[in-house]
Amino acid sequence: MCLVGAGIWVTVDGDSFMKVLPPFTDDFQSHVNVGIFSITIGAVMTLLGLLGCCGAQKESKCLLIMFFSIILIICIAETAATIVALVYSSYVKIILRAGATPGLKEQYGKDKILTDLWNSTMTTLQCCGFSNYTDFSESYYYKQNGALYPPSCCAGPELFLCDDDNADFSGVVVRTI
Numbered sequence: 001m002c003l004v005g006a007g008i009w010v011t012v013d014g015d016s017f018m019k020v021l022p023p024f025t026d027d028f029q030s031h032v033n034v035g036i037f038s039i040t041i042g043a044v045m046t047l048l049g050l051l052g053c054c055g056a057q058k059e060s061k062c063l064l065i066m067f068f069s070i071i072l073i074i075c076i077a078e079t080a081a082t083i084v085a086l087v088y089s090s091y092v093k094i095i096l097r098a099g100a101t102p103g104l105k106e107q108y109g110k111d112k113i114l115t116d117l118w119n120s121t122m123t124t125l126q127c128c129g130f131s132n133y134t135d136f137s138e139s140y141y142y143k144q145n146g147a148l149y150p151p152s153c154c155a156g157p158e159l160f161l162c163d164d165d166n167a168d169f170s171g172v173v174v175r176t177i
Contacts, residue, residue, distance in 0.1 A: 003045065007038030007039035097131075119152065149164075153167045
């Protein structure tokens with residue numbers, strides 16, 4: 001039911017959700033309708049749960065076998081999806097890097113939602129940008145703040161100005177995805 005509720009929310013107020021995904025093109029967004037997908041999956045899961053409950057309450061062998069069969073198919077599909085995700089993980093990394101870095105350069109510091117999302121991510125992972133502090137070079141934030149990087153790019157509270165030298169020698173973890 002939570003998926004149905006989230007799907008309805010995204011369908012009714014999709015702009016607030018799509019603002020989180022600025023690196024992707026409008027063409028991509030038009031083909032991915034997260035709200036309808038969430039409503040559909042939520043409804044199927046709800047009906048599947050009801051099928052299992054009815055089968056158990058009525059002690060119907062037919063309903064229980066149908067419930068088990070559907071659950072088995074879902075488990076097999078999830079296993080297959082996991083294997084595909086592992087096989088194509090390097091491809092996904094390339095797509096994420098190609099989508100995230102331009103959004104970071106163009107929107108960080110300009111779009112509050114995206115800026116808050118990146119700040120939260122960088123603080124939690126104790127990193128800077130997608131790869132390192134150079135992701136912010138020549139970005140909107142970099143230009144608007146006098147060639148300074150975000151504070152999370154420089155470790156330690158004693159570094160008030162996070163410039164090239166401080167960011168390079170700060171010891172912030174460089175993560176390679």
